[in-house]
Amino acid sequence: MTQTPPETGSTTAWSQDHRTPDPDPTRGEGPRGDWAAGGTLFAGVLMLVSGCLGVLNGIAAIAKDDVYSRIGDYVYAFDLTTWGWIHLIIGALVAVTGWGVLKGQDWARGAGIALGALYVVEYFLFLPYAPVWSLISIAIGVFVIWALATDHGRAPNPGAAKPA
Secondary structure, three states: OOOOOOOOOOOOOOOHHHOOOOOOHHHOOOOOOHHHHHHHHHHHHHHHHHHHHHHHHHHHHHHOOOOOOOOOOOOOOOOHHHHHHHHHHHHHHHHHHHHHHHHOOHHHHHHHHHHHHHHHHHHHHOOOOOHHHHHHHHHHHHHHHHHHHHOOOOOOOOOOOOOO
């Protein structure tokens, strides 16, 4: 026994016109996946911590030029004080961007991807000075890029009506 809603002369609230369409995940609609949301949060924390460690590494290399061992012939050899300034500047930028990611700022996602790529290149070039930490840092940078690039939870919905 099925019941139909009473006819009122116009379309009822049950009509197809009044139903909300299913979310389209390709346009950033709908709930964020657990992996994307957790990955973005973890990427922000990793950026904040790695940036702070980069600042500390930079300060140590600037203050004492013998913190890292000198290497022989290396194509990308810089003075260790120069490496200290590189770590200090990139570390500060990564930490600030990580804070922006944690606060949900729109600019932080794109900047985080760009800085993640720069971070990976930086530690690839720094590989002979601190090989284990450089490999860990490269892995962190790759994860940050992946997490920020796959999170579409805050993507704008071009089909949504703008409030007047």
